[in-house]
Amino acid sequence: KNEVEQSPQNLTAQEGEFITINCSYSVGISALHWLQQHPGGGIVSLFMLSSGKKKHGRLIATINIQEKHSSLHITASHPRDSAVYICAVQYDNYGQNFVFGPGTRLSVLP
């Protein structure tokens, strides 16, 4: 069965801290997505990865295909980063079927 796991489930950090959220999956994938879900419910796509590393501002995402593992890093965290971060994987090149992780709830305190 295709499972996506995330750790930690909840994370509280102080403003300025470096944050890492992990995602692991059970079978081979064609791509992995990191999503941000705001407290109001809206979802924003942060990254789509099939290999290596991507960086956007203070966010960095890495993936290790052999180990079936990805990490999302936030440098110099800020209270506005508080959200649920979701890892989702797609299993075919046409991206027609996604499996989502349970999400990591991040709270950054000022």
Place this chain on the structure above:
Amino acid sequence: EPEVTQTPSHQVTQMGQEVILRCVPISNHLYFYWYRQILGQKVEFLVSFYNNEISEKSEIFDDQFSVERPDGSNFTLKIRSTKLEDSAMYFCASRDLPYNEQFFGPGTRLTVL
């Protein structure tokens, strides 16, 4: 910046009634998706749609669900006879190519009484 829109933002209905959730994807996008998130649970894939037909659907997407692109701009999800357990946030998403990022709509919160 182009965005995916969804209407209504909140829909309340009685059990057994039909509902239609509407989405307007980004105009040059070709791949469309519906997802569901029951309160407190993870997001679940429902269905994907390309070239005017369903590409893939999950086990959740049974005969009470249907999707349509009636006029080249709207993308709708119909639930024929709603059940209490259909109460959830429904997200629409679109993308231009299958290996690009998805853009999500703001969601429709469906409450079935």
